[in-house]
Amino acid sequence: MSRNIDENEHLHRLLCAVALGDRAAFRTLYDTSSARLFGFALRILRKDELAEEALQDAFVAIWHAASSYQVHLSAPLTWMATIVRNKALDLRRRMHASMETELAPRDHDLVEALQDAAAGPQERVQLSQDALALAGCMEKLAGRQRQAIGMAYLHDLSHTEVAAQLGQPLGTVKTWIRRGLERLRDCLTKGGAA
Structure with a gap:
């Protein structure tokens, strides 16, 4: 019990310092709590890269909202875990919406191509295999890379x-797209096994 009280006091002091813009306190707060908060995000998202993204978003929010923390409403770690939970759930919702948005046009394009009267049987089979390989490789991309590539190439933005x-x-979006395309190329070159 005493350890919990000491930890709560320590985290509360760090949050107060973060609220005043203390970067060293923020680093200490991150070092002290990020492993447990990452585990919490991972239980929700089940993928390391998604949990890392949610944790990063949460710590940005913690930096900006530290002054709104109220010690009488919750323990510091509980307050931070709530932020992580919300960021993880938001990310999961965006991922599901992104996948639905990306899959519908691709399926429609595939059906149209398969119905092309000029395409012979071998071309139809190859197109089907290529589309499945691409879909499999797209699934292996990080969520934001997949979303950015889908918007750029499937929606022509x-x-x-x-x-x-x-x-x-x-610059961030360009990096996501460039790295995502590199991963797609590598995956497709290896036959979808990447």
Whole structure:
């Protein structure tokens, strides 16, 4: 019990310092609590890269909201875990919405191509195999890479439009797309085994 009280007091002091913009306190807060909060996010999202993304988003929110923490409403770790939970659930919702958005046009394009009267049987089989390989490789991308590539190439949006829709800096979106395309190329080159 005493350890919990000491830990709560320590985290509360760190949050108070973070509220004043103390970067060293923020680093200590991260070092002290990130492993447990990562585990919490991982239980919700079940993928390391998604849990890391949720944790990063949560710590950005903690940095900005530290001044709103109220010690009489919850323990510091409980307050931070709630932020992590919300970020993880938001990410999971975005992932599901993104997958639905991306899959519908691809399925429609595949059906249209398969119905092309000029395509012979071998072309139809190859197209089907290529589409399945691409879909399998897309599933292996990190959520934001998959979403950015889907918006850029399936919905024909410019990188600037993708950045605006995702509310992210243009450079970040370009990096997601470039790295995602590299991973897709590697995956497709290895026959979908990457």
